[in-house]
Structure formats: C-alpha cells, structure tokens
Amino acid sequence: MDRAAEALARKTPLKAAHRIRGLSDKWIAWVFISPAIVLLLAINIFPLFWAIYLSFTNFRANRPNAVVESVGLRNYQRVLNDPDIWMAMQTTAHFVFWTIVLQTLIGFSLAYLIDRKFRGHAFWTTIILIPMMLSPAVVGNFWRFLYEPQIGLFAYAVSFLSGLHPSDIQMLGNTSLAPWSIIIVDTWMWTPYVMLICLAGLRSIPDYIYEAAEVDRASPWRQFWTITVPMALPFIMLAVLFRGIENFKMFDMVTLLTGGGPGSTTEVASITLKRQAFESWATGRSSAFAIVLFVAVFGLANIYVKALNKVKQR
Amino acid sequence: MSSGNTAHSVVEPSQTTKYVAGTIVIIYALITMVPLAWIFLTSIKSPPDSIAYPPRILFTPTLEGYCNLFTTRTRQTPDYIAALGAPQGTCDTVTRKRNMVIAGPSNFLPRFVNSLVIAFGSTFLAVFLGTLAAYGFSRFKVPLADDLLFFILSTRMMPPVAVAIPIYLMYRELGLSDTALGMILLYTAVNVSLAVWLLKGFIDEIPREYEEAAMIDGYTRLQAFRKVVLPQATTGIAATAIFCLIFAWNEYAFAALLTSGTAQTAPPFIPTIIGEGGQDWPAVASGTTIFLIPILLFTILLRKQLLRGITFGAVRK
Numbered sequence: 001m002d003r004a005a006e007a008l009a010r011k012t013p014l015k016a017a018h019r020i021r022g023l024s025d026k027w028i029a030w031v032f033i034s035p036a037i038v039l040l041l042a043i044n045i046f047p048l049f050w051a052i053y054l055s056f057t058n059f060r061a062n063r064p065n066a067v068v069e070s071v072g073l074r075n076y077q078r079v080l081n082d083p084d085i086w087m088a089m090q091t092t093a094h095f096v097f098w099t100i101v102l103q104t105l106i107g108f109s110l111a112y113l114i115d116r117k118f119r120g121h122a123f124w125t126t127i128i129l130i131p132m133m134l135s136p137a138v139v140g141n142f143w144r145f146l147y148e149p150q151i152g153l154f155a156y157a158v159s160f161l162s163g164l165h166p167s168d169i170q171m172l173g174n175t176s177l178a179p180w181s182i183i184i185v186d187t188w189m190w191t192p193y194v195m196l197i198c199l200a201g202l203r204s205i206p207d208y209i210y211e212a213a214e215v216d217r218a219s220p221w222r223q224f225w226t227i228t229v230p231m232a233l234p235f236i237m238l239a240v241l242f243r244g245i246e247n248f249k250m251f252d253m254v255t256l257l258t259g260g261g262p263g264s265t266t267e268v269a270s271i272t273l274k275r276q277a278f279e280s281w282a283t284g285r286s287s288a289f290a291i292v293l294f295v296a297v298f299g300l301a302n303i304y305v306k307a308l309n310k311v312k313q314r
Numbered sequence: 315m316s317s318g319n320t321a322h323s324v325v326e327p328s329q330t331t332k333y334v335a336g337t338i339v340i341i342y343a344l345i346t347m348v349p350l351a352w353i354f355l356t357s358i359k360s361p362p363d364s365i366a367y368p369p370r371i372l373f374t375p376t377l378e379g380y381c382n383l384f385t386t387r388t389r390q391t392p393d394y395i396a397a398l399g400a401p402q403g404t405c406d407t408v409t410r411k412r413n414m415v416i417a418g419p420s421n422f423l424p425r426f427v428n429s430l431v432i433a434f435g436s437t438f439l440a441v442f443l444g445t446l447a448a449y450g451f452s453r454f455k456v457p458l459a460d461d462l463l464f465f466i467l468s469t470r471m472m473p474p475v476a477v478a479i480p481i482y483l484m485y486r487e488l489g490l491s492d493t494a495l496g497m498i499l500l501y502t503a504v505n506v507s508l509a510v511w512l513l514k515g516f517i518d519e520i521p522r523e524y525e526e527a528a529m530i531d532g533y534t535r536l537q538a539f540r541k542v543v544l545p546q547a548t549t550g551i552a553a554t555a556i557f558c559l560i561f562a563w564n565e566y567a568f569a570a571l572l573t574s575g576t577a578q579t580a581p582p583f584i585p586t587i588i589g590e591g592g593q594d595w596p597a598v599a600s601g602t603t604i605f606l607i608p609i610l611l612f613t614i615l616l617r618k619q620l621l622r623g624i625t626f627g628a629v630r631k
Contacts, residue, residue, distance in 0.1 A: 024534070024535055024536075025454060025535060026454070028450070028454070028535055028536065028539075029450045029453075029454035029455075029456055030450075031446075032446040032447060032449055032450035033446070033447045033450040033451065033456060033462075035443050035446065035447070036443040036444065036446070036447035036466075036506050036510060037447070037462070037466075039443065039499070039502060039503050039506060040465075040466060040469055040503055040506060040507070042503070043481070043499060043500055043502075043503035044469040044472070044477065044503055044504075045469070046480075046484070047477045047479075047480035047481050047484060048472065048477065048480075050480035050483070050484070051476065051477065051479060051480045054479070054480065061479065061482065061483060064486075110339060110342060113335040113336075113338055113339050114335070114339055116327045116331055116332050116335035116336075117327070117332070118332040118333065118335050118336030118339070119332070119336065120336070121336070121339070122617075124336075124339050124340055124343045125617070126613065126614060126617045127343045127346070127347060128339070128342065128343050128346055129613060129617065129620065130346075130347070130350065130610060130613055131346060131350075132624075133560060133609050133610075133612065133613045134564065134606055134609055135563070135564035135565075135566065135581050135605070135606075135609075136564070136566065137564075137566035137570075137581040137582070137584075137585070138564075138566075138580070138581050138584050138585075138602050138605055138606070139349070139602075139606075141584060141585040141598070141602075142349065142352075142353050142598065142599065142602055143349065145356070145593070145595055145598070146349060146352065150367055151364075151365040151366070151367055151369070152369075153348070153349075153352055153369045156367070156368055156369050166367065188346065188349070192346075193624060196620060196621055196624065197621070197624075197625060197629060200621050200629050235629065238625065238628060238629065242624070242625070245471055248473070249473035249474065249475075251473070251474065251475055251566070251567045252566035252567055252570075252581075255566075255570070256585055269473070270473050270474075270475045270567075273473070273475045273476060274475050274478075274571070277475070277478070277479045278478075278479075278571060283479060283483075286479060287479060287480075290473070290475070290476030290477075290479065291476075293473060293476055294471070294472055294473075294476060297471050297472075297473075298468070298471055301471060
C-alpha cells in the first residue's frame with residue numbers, strides 16, 4: 001500500500017504537469033498569436049471590407065446622416081471611365097518606371113563598386129544609406145527649397161554647370177520638368193535601398209565560380225554577364241518589387257514637392273484618391289478607386305512574384 | 315556574408331580597380347550628403363542669409379532658426395522687444411542682436427512630443443505583440459500558418475490613402491480621431507506585420523533544444539520563453555524595434571489625413587512652419603535637423619541589421 005501511494009504521489013503530479021503542459025502549449029499558441037491577428041483584423045481588414053461595402057454606395061463622409069443607397073457597380077463604372085483617373089494611373093506608371101530604371105542602374109553599379117572592397121568601404125556605405133532612413137515628407141519639403149529658382153542650391157548648381165539663368169531653372173513650376181523633380185528626389189532617397197539589396201546579392205555569389213571562370217580564361221566582361229548579373233538577378237528583382245509597390249503608393253513626397261501640380265502633371269494615383277476622398281468627399285467613388293488600386297497592386301505583385309520564383313529556381 | 319575574398323584568391327580585385335571603385339563611391343556619397351549638409355547649414359543661418367543668391371557657404375552662424383522654432387512667445391516687433399527691458403535667456407539675446415522679429419508662437423515642441431509618444435508607444439506595442447506572435451508561429455503548429463503569415467504581409471500592400479477613408483470613419487465613430495491613442499493603434503497595426511516577419515526569422519534561429527532542456531529541468535513553457543528564448547532574441551528584438559520606430563517616426567500620409575491638431579506629429583507639421591515672408595526656411599531647417607538626428611544615430615547603430623529589416627527578412631545576411 002505504501003508503495004502504491006508512493007507511486008501515485010510520484011506519478012500524479014508528473015502526469016498532471018504533462019497534461020497541463022500539453023494543453024497549455026495549444027493555449028499559449030492561441031494566446032500569443034491572436035492579439036496581433038485581432039489588431040490587424042480591426043485596423044487593416046475591417047477597414048478594407050468597409051471600403052468594399054462603401055464602394056457600392058453613394059455614401060459621403062461629410063454627410064454622415066444622409067440616407068445611404070446602394071448604387072450597384074456605378075462607382076466602378078465611373079472610376080474606370082474617368083479620364084482623370086486614367087491620367088493619374090499613367091503618371092504613376094511613369095514615375096514607377098523611371099524611378100525603378102534609375103535606382104536599379106545606379107544602385108547596382110554602386111553595389112558592384114562597393115563589392116570591390118576598397119579601403120573604408122564600410123564607412124562610405126553607411127554614409128550612402130542615410131537618405132533612405134529619413135522621412136520622405138520632411139526631406140521632400142526641404143527639397144522644395146533646394147529647387148527654388150533664384151535661391152535654391154539645386155538651381156544654382158545647374159545654372160553654374162549649364163550657364164542658364166537661375167530664374168529659368170523652374171523644376172517645380174515647369175510642366176515637363178516637375179515630374180523629374182520628384183523622380184530626382186525619389187532616386188536620391190531610395191537608390192541606397194536598391195544598392196543594399198544588390199550588395200547582398202553580389203556577396204551571395206561564391207568565389208569559386210569566379211575562380212573556375214578565371215581558370216577557363218573568361219574575360220571580365222563575360223564573367224560579369226554570365227555570372228554576376230544572372231546570380232544577382234533574384235535580388236535585383238526583389239528590390240524592384242519592393243520599390244515598385246512603394247512607389248505605386250507614393251504620396252508624401254509628391255504632396256510636399258508639387259502637390260500634384262503644375263496643372264495635374266504630377267498627380268499620381270494616391271493624390272487623386274486623396275482629392276476625391278477628402279476634398280470632394282465622394283466617399284463611395286473614392287472607395288471604388290481604392291479597391292481598383294489595391295486589386296491592381298496585388299495582382300501585379302502576384303504575377304511578378306511568380307516570375308521571381310521562376311528566376312530563383314533556375 | 316559568404317566566404318570573403320582571401321588574400322591569395324585569384325578573384326581579388328587589383329589595387330587600381332579598388333582605387334577607381336573607391337573614388338567613384340566616395341564622390342557619390344559626398345553628392346548624396348549635400349542636401350543634408352545644406353539642411354544643417356540653413357538651420358544656423360539668418361533668414362536673409364538663407365535666401366541669398368548665390369547660396370552662401372560662408373556666413374555668421376546664428377541660433378535664430380532654432381529660437382523661432384521653439385518660441386512660445388507671441389509675435390514680437392522690434393519696438394516691443396526694446397520695451398521689454400533686460401534680455402532673458404539665449405533667444406532674447408539672439409533676437410536683439412539683429413533687432414529682428416520673432417514670428418510668433420510655434421507648435422513645434424508639442425508636435426515633436428507627439429512624435430515621440432506615438433512612435434515609442436506604437437513601437438513598444440508592435441514589438442510586444444510581434445514577439446508573442448512570432449514565437450507562436452515559430453514554435454507551435456498553427457493551422458494555416460503560411461496563409462496567416464502571407465495575410466499579415468499583404469496588409470502592407472494597401473496604399474495608406476486607400477484605407478484612410480474607412481479608418482477615418484471608424485475613428486470618428488469611436489472617438490479616436492486626432493488622438494495619440496488612435497495613431498498608436500494604427501501604427502502598431504502597420505508595424506506588427508514587419509515585427510512578426512522579422513522576429514520569426516530571429517526566433518527560428520534559436521535552437522528549440524534550449525527550451526526543451528529548460529522544460530526538462532522543470533520550467534513551464536512560459537518560463538522557458540521568458541528566461542531562455544527572450545534573452546537569446548534580444549538583438550533581434552532591438553533591431554525590430556528600431557525599424558518600427560523609424561517607420562512610425564517618418565510616417566506622413568496617415569498623420570496628415572487623420573490628425574489635424576492635438577495628435578499631429580512632426581512630419582506634417584514641419585512643412586507648415588511659416589515666418590514673416592512665407593516659409594521660414596531657417597526654422598524649417600532647424601526643425602528638420604532636430605527631427606533627423608535620432609534617425610541618423612539609428613542608421614549608424616543599425617547598419618548591420620539594415621538588410622533584413624528592409625526586405626522583411628526575405629534576404630538573410
């Protein structure tokens with residue numbers, strides 16, 4: 001009997017502890033994960049579904065007490081037939097294209113040079129990384145000052161180099177130059193980002209591949225095109241993906257540099273959306289536009305990721 | 315970093331290559347720093363010096379910009395200043411030296427404090443919730459874990475302006491419009507996706523055996539998490555915190571659309587600093603400088619973890 005009691009006394013707590021532990025693992029997983037999910041549901045997913053609902057109504061946020069009626073697909077029809085929106089999409093595409101081309105070219109070149117590991121490369125890399133860590137709005141606002149004809153440093157530098165009169169260098173006021181004023185600032189800010197990812201790509205190429213190419217007497221040019229570029233390509237594509245998504249959403253820098261002007265030459269999608277939503281208070285229509293934008297980004301990103309995975313597997 | 319070049323490697327770049335590469339990179343770095351240097355120089359210029367043409371590199375530095383930025387005084391004319399009697403404090407002296415006008419009370423300090431409260435508050439929450447969720451995803455079999463993780467990431471693809479409309483309506487209903495709490499919750503939600511992805515990567519790298527050993531020694535799961543996993547994950551948690559902080563510190567779109575006064579942060583405020591004749595550029599530059607300093611320090615601290623943070627951990631270094 002004593003032995004049995006002893007065994008029981010020894011066994012029961014162990015078993016109980018085991019059971020509690022087993023139960024508590026599931027419980028802990030649930031308790032640990034749910035707060036983050038609940039927060040995302042409340043502040044990201046719920047608003048998204050609300051926006052979908054609003055996109056089928058004639059609701060106006062500045063008249064919360066008016067009767068809300070369903071308008072079916074009319075908002076979507078209007079969005080897809082709105083020339084201003086197509087114009088904004090075109091402007092956005094133009095920005096995304098040029099910023100990606102410039103940032104990839106300059107960023108990759110810089111990464112390639114830094115990968116030569118000259119003396120002090122770590123220090124200079126850190127210096128180059130600074131712009132991407134700053135606030136696009138705050139820095140963009142200051143760039144407006146740099147662009148100012150007559151007083152701005154940029155106008156002075158350009159007139160010094162080109163011999164033009166500084167008052168002729170209207171980066172923000174000239175309809176054909178204004179988009180470029182934004183592309184320049186965006187490139188200044190985000191080239192380091194592309195550079196950093198490219199650098200990781202270059203560092204991931206094992207030395208022995210180059211050594212083998214060296215033994216085969218492949219010229220440096222050939223090594224560059226047959227080893228360096230293809231092996232760094234997945235990384236370059238990743239950088240392009242992240243920059244593409246970010247620049248599709250571009251808002252802060254444009255707002256502060258040009259506000260969409262002159263005319264509507266720099267009016268990107270986010271700016272049009274903000275005007276419709278917070279200035280015209282066409283909540284239903286702007287929600288439809290927001291959904292169209294989201295579907296476009298999401299769809300393009302998914303197609304792109306498939307292509308990226310193909311390149312990775314090669 | 316993969317196997318670095320060794321001294322005897324055949325692919326070690328030649329001395330000339332290194333020299334040329336170094337020169338080009340240094341020139342690029344210097345050009346890239348010009349706008350930042352100009353922000354600092356403008357912040358210590360007087361308003362006339364700041365808009366002089368050609369742009370002045372040599373000038374007498376003054377704290378006028380900083381004084382205008384922080385002043386809580388009402389607008390002052392030179393006559394009024396003269397009538398005040400003996401100068402009190404640095405700003406008074408600076409003002410009198412040039413017999414100038416203070417533009418009027420500035421809201422910079424409360425806006426800067428808002429930035430601090432909202433950025434640190436949301437960072438703390440995001441890292442706290444992110445650490446728990448990341449541990450959950452890393453150590454337990456969660457049903458549909460991959461789908462949940464992708465869902466968490468996809469919340470970042472929405473343009474802020476697009477979700478701002480329903481959030482605006484929701485906040486109006488809940489009384490969270492233009493409150494620090496509302497902004498903290500919003501930024502926490504945006505940051506938590508990054509935090510979960512980053513921290514899951516860091517926690518995945520801590521061997522499970524450590525916890526198992528601790529649990530055999532009689533620790534419960536929670537004790538093992540607190541006393542074994544958390545200390546090991548400190549570096550990762552710190553790096554994640556800094557990324558969340560940088561986002562919340564720099565964010566503009568939500569802040570501009572959802573706050574109008576009491577909860578406004580510095581990014582939408584700084585561009586609105588207006589002086590006597592339009593934008594008071596030295597004051598704007600002073601505000602910008604003060605606002606950028608913490609981030610400059612973080613960049614230097616963070617340079618090694620930078621890559622993981624900006625790629626959601628998709629690239630390991």
